[in-house]
Amino acid sequence: MLRGIASWRSWLQFIRDPLAYLAATQNRFGALCVLGNPLPIWRGGRRFVFAVGGEYARQVLGQPDVFRTGGQVMLGPRGSALYRIRRGLFAMNGPRHRANRRLMQPPFSKSAVASYAATIAQLIDQIVDRWRLDETLDIYREMRTLSNWVAAHILFGNEDFAASIEIGNAIEELLALDARARKNPIWLDMPGTPFGRLLRQAERMEALMRQCIERGRKNASQGTDVISILIRALDTQTLQMRETDVIAHAFILYAASFETTANALAWSLFLISQHPSIASDLHDEINSQIATWPPDQPTIDALPLLEGVVLEALRLMPPVPFTFRTARRDVELGDILLHDGDKVILNHFHTQRNADLFHEPNRFNPARWFGVRPDPYEFTPFSGGPRLCLGYSFALLELKLTIVRVMQRFRLTVAPGAAIDGIVQLTLRPRRGIPMIVHAQDRAFMASPITGNIRQMIDFRALPEFAPDAR
Ligand code: HEM
Structure with missing residues (x-):
């Protein structure tokens, strides 16, 4: 154990x-590393334990009543907006969590998600219709806008694009301030400090979510969207719902859905474009199997390479x-x-790069997924156990539809010489975005020379030919 x-x-x-840091501790101490509390008097000297591997993930995620959520985000003082907006589903535990999760589940069922394909497809087209040949755009920003619109x-049930963009930008600012406040030792509500600014941003966020809920009220009596469900629960006092709970749930749903999906989309499109032979095989698969737009759920679920590409991007660059x-x-x-109060940090990033589980773990190799399903605790981009991501099938549909449409209409290449750096700001995102050039879909797939820490994260050597018979 590291102390002092x-x-x-x-x-x-x-x-x-x-x-x-996680890579270094794993190399030095192995799969479990215990860190003494830097301030032994702080919170009774609780320790931090870093854990890599499916077995630890199973023990921790499989026992949600023993290992509770918490510690991932900064909470404000009791009574602050930051404290209130962070009390949604994610912060709940035990029977209260189960009841609230059950209440919000229907819009995320497989059949409900399948019914969203047409709307998602329209929104994708609205984004890609704006792209012009030969222009360079930040694909991360484009994907943020898309996932923001889809969430809204x-x-x-909110069709006000301007309002949804404002919420998305406010969440982005909140996450950036959260990251800055963590690095700054002065956690005081003083003007000019990152923590003070974080508290003010949370107040703004709370006001925006309140407006969003007000707008949702007009459809609430019949709406099947999650906000309508929450507003009805508030009006009928189901689960003793209060307005602050609805705001907190809405905030976590928005933040959990749009930020993660935008990252997954941006990394997927980046990885496809840097692997020309995979891009070419994927385009063949899409062209030969998809006759209509949008494809129905069975069609989209029957594309093995598309599935492999998405899972492989989530494995290598988990949001x-x-x-x-x-x-x-x-x-x-x-x-x-x-002991009671000790924190466990489950390191999914390195579990998903374990060479014993994934041959040549740093390579982007979608074919590794053909016919294979790893243990659910060894591949955990959506977590695992009873608190598995509520929106995972929704996210997979959005990812697959977007990749299909982009590949049908365009060929993207990374701007030559671009510096691509992955950083963790709660989610794993590209630090300065991903500049990509838009070309007509002429199948002239090619990788671009790039710099940045992504070159240490991914092994870009060419892969062997795609062999559909190997499935
Ligand atoms: C690629 C996209 C996504 C990824 C990688 C992702 C990943 C995750 C992960 C890892 C967790 C567990 C976090 C933890 O327990 O510490 C989680 C929880 C959650 N996700 Fe997602 N997510 C994605 C998209 C979505 C979408 C589209 C929604 C829809 C609204 C959503 C809603 C949620 C909710 C509500 C939880 C909390 C569940 C609970 O605590 O019971 N996520 N997600």
Whole structure:
């Protein structure tokens, strides 16, 4: 266990560059590393445990009543807007979590999700219709706009694009301030400090969510979207719902859905364009199997290479690279006895790059997924167990439809010489976006020379030919 100055240094390194820190601790200490509390008097000296591997993920995620959520985001003081907006589904545990999750489940069922395809397809077309040949655009920004519109339309029944963009930008600002506040030791509500600005931004966020709910009221009596369901629960006092709960749920749904999906989309399109032979095979698959736009769910589910591309992008660049849990009683994890209050940080990023599970783990190789389903705790881009991501089938549909449409209409190449850096700001995102050039779909697929830390994250060597018979 690291203690004293070593734990301080370690903690600062984790905050500054979590992925580099997690790689270094895994190399040095193995799959479990315990960090003493940098301030032994803070929260009773609770420890932090970093864990890599499916077995630990199974123990932790499989026991949600022992390992509770918390610690992933900064909470404000009680009574602050930051505290209130972070009390939604994600912060709930036990029976309250189960009841609220059940209430919100219907819009995320497989049949409900399939019914969204036409709307998602229209929104995708509205985005790509704006693209002009030979222009360079930031694909990350484009995908943020898309996932923002999709979240606003489908989750909230809100067709006001300007309002949804304002919410998306406010969430982005909130996450950036959250990251800045963590790195700054002064957690005081003072003008000019990152923490003070974070608190003000949360107040703005709360006001925007309140307006969003007000707009949702007009459809609430019959609406099947999640906001209508929550407003009806508020009006009928189901689960003792209060307005602050609806705002907090709406905030977490918005933040959890649009930020993660935008990252997954941007990384997927980037990885496809940097692997020309995969791009070519994927285009063949799409061309030969999809006759209408949008394709129906069975058609889209029957495309093995598309499925492999999406899963492989989520494996290599998981939008949520690690998750936090807090032990709620003394419990063993591996050979460590955790105490009530100790924090566990599950490192999905490196579990998904374990060479024993994934041959040549840093290579983008969609064919590895043909006919194979790894253990659900060894591949966890959507987490696992009873708290599996509520929107995972929704996200997969959005990802697949977007890739299909972009490939049908355009060929994208990364701007030569672009610096592509992955950073963790709650989610794993491209630091300066991903500049890509739009070409007609002429099948002249080619990779571009690039710089940035992505070159350490992905092994870009050419892959062998796609062999459909190997499925
Ligand atoms: C590629 C896109 C997405 C990824 C990678 C992703 C990933 C995750 C992960 C890893 C968790 C668990 C976090 C934890 O327990 O610490 C989670 C939870 C959650 N996700 Fe997603 N998500 C995505 C899209 C969505 C979408 C589209 C929605 C829809 C609204 C959504 C809603 C949620 C909710 C509500 C939770 C909390 C569930 C609970 O605590 O019971 N996510 N997601």
